[in-house]
Amino acid sequence: MIALAAALYGLSGCAAVQPWQKKNLGSPLMQFRSEQGGFDYQEHIDITLEQAEGGYTGTGGNCGCR
């Protein structure tokens, strides 16, 4: 939590990007991987083949596939 607070304090000093400058950031090309279509199934397959899990999305249940 201390590290998060320090990071937020540092970020508060960054030059703000104005709303009218964010047009390209809203493009589907700029979606994070976990927000793209088909990602959930890819992650579902990956956890049946690999031990690592998490780090992309914060929700969802389990299955017997592991």
Next chain:
Amino acid sequence: MRISGCAAVIAMVFLTFCEVHAEDKYSGWVDYYQSNNGVRDTSPSVIISKDLNDQSSLLLKYDADVVTAASWDHKNSKTHQFYSRDCSSCHGTVNGITGASKDFWEHRQAITAGLSHRLQETDLKASYNYSTENDYRSNAVSLGMSQDLFSRNTTVALAFTNAADAIFPRYMGYVKDKDTVTYDLSLSQVWSPVTTSRFALSYGDQYGLLSDPYRWIIVGGNTGEPIAESDPDYLAHVTFSMFLNHYIMSEGSFLLDYRYYQDNWQVQSHTFGINYNQALFSGLEVSPEWRYYTQTGAYFFKNFYNQPEAYMTRDLKLAPFYSTQWGLSLIYPYQESWNLELRYLQYDQTSALDYSWYFYNGDTHAQSVQLGLTMH
């Protein structure tokens, strides 16, 4: 509680014909997976995200898996080939296992319902997921909150998930539990009109039956006894991830990501991913991607066990290996509000394992194809 797939889809179709808002989104996917070890999976899913008003939205999702392992011939598997015993000597009062070759398949259904509500610069989310199979049932609750800061250039998000699972293996006559708790923290930052990043930290606990009740291990070579797999009943993991997205003025973008994973079974892994997205003519988008994954083995994993040990596993997810995955996606905007997406993934795993005593005959090589239709 049994899920009726038909009832879930009917409810979603009904919701579709309710008043439509600008941010509503409807998508349907069919995913197909196959591997060189005989595993095949077909997975349809339907997702609806619908605005209830200016501040709240509803999420409904239904997905299913039909998994076959057509080459999983119990009687002739490597675990059995050195034994000529009666089935009940190992499987107890088993009913249904005959000498005939069988295809083994599983059918899973899951439904997720979620609500999100925006209060000024704060988003609150809650969802419930129910998943059921012929030998597994999961109930999961997720709560999340995100806060926009500094003119919406910074977003901090927290999420908590608690899953309570019941495991009731076929022909074994018992029910055991597995509980999972996960905490997620992320920080997203807009650095410039063309660059964003995200840092994420995740911690998770699992407690209960973590072994696979269907896996047995031949201990001491071909004259040894089969012993049921036994993993520790507690697993804790931590994950750190970084994501960097950069827009290119020719209507393209680079997405880079890295994930570090570590657990108390001493598995450590690194995941590197890169996507390139490019818009072409008529709105068509093409996205090649590449992913590299490497992990160390669990401290109790061995290729062969010469004598019984406290923890023994045949789970190849706990072996040291690396894998590469490459893929290609095509997104075609069909009419003004529809997107058609086709995605192909090739997965190749490399290890130094001797597969003599494993059901699988070698490292996993798999392909998946995904077809999706989205209306927004």
